Amino acid sequence: MINEGKDKGKLTLIDDFHKLYKKEGLSERVIESFRKLIYDYYRNYKRDFIFREEKFRTPYYILVSEIMLQQTQTSRVSEKFRNFIDLFPDFKALSEASLKNVLKAWQGLGYNRRAKALNKIADIVLEKYDGELPTTREELRELPQIGEATSGSIMAFAFNEPTIFIETNIRRVYIYFFFPGRDAVSDNEIEELLKKTIDKKNPREWYYALMDYGVMLKKTHPELNKRSKHYRKQSSFKGSNRQIRGKVLKLLMKKPEFTEKEIIKSLDFKEARIKKVLSDLHKEGFLKKEDNKITIPK
Secondary structure, X not given: OOOOOOOOOOOOHHHHHHHHHHHHOOOHHHHHHHHHHHHHHHHHHOOOOHHHOHHHOOHHHHHHHHHHHOOOOHHHHHHHHHHHHHHOOOHHHHHHOOHHHHHHHHOOOOOOHHHHHHHHHHHHHHHHOOOOOOOOHHHXXXXXXXXXXXXXXXXXXXXXXXXXXXXXXHHHHHHHHHOOOXXXXXXXXXXXXXXXXXXXXXXXXXXXXXXXXXXXXXXXXOOHHHHEOOOOOXXXXXXXXXXXXXXXXXXXXXXXXXXHHHHHHHOOOOHHXXXXXXXXXXXXXXXXXXXXXXXXXO
16 A cells, blocks of 8 residues: 655655656656556455456446446445346346346345346347447447446446546546645546556556555545545435335335325325325336336336
């Protein structure tokens, strides 16, 4: 780990790096020093996850893990990933599964829109791409729940392509190394540095290394992401509509059908809020309403 020594008069590795960068800009020596610091840490402290194992580096498995990782901690994803792919080992199995069964397998990961999106992606891949995940970033971005960052991570991890993408841990690393003392650092600035510093020969390992370094920095320098221009404090889950949505779906996974009144009676939230959530879930295709009964579609 980088020495963060507190004794005055003693230069730390990061101090040395900042001095070199200030003197030379983004020179070859600076780039080599940066990569060495990242890879040295990775060699000693890299994290092991099931979805990083070589046998799980297929496009389908990478897609599943990257959708799971969008808004869920890696430790939680590791717990759920194996069970999910055992139940749905390929696009065909996932496409044939009911939304209810996919949501059941997704329980504990949160943000259920992602589970529904995966179910839909499987349909699209089978219908449009002969069962193979698209291999271009443009085509990936056309799929549900896949934006700029996820399309980039899939290209890097599934196909080992040197694409450029930014997520929270990567952002933290670049702010730490290249923007000492700066606030309101934009992703455009970071992207330009990423383009010039990426290890094009080993993009998969490079991004794994960056992310692992970023996780370490979260513990030692928790303020770093607040210095991003794009920093937003996450709203509380407790009492949120997201919590109500989760509770509604959980009810419907325990029992096949409910009436609206039964759902309202079962939840400790204001009736108007529950009705609004039920309406939203229905519009989004999570719920089916028929003869005063509410169910999750088959």
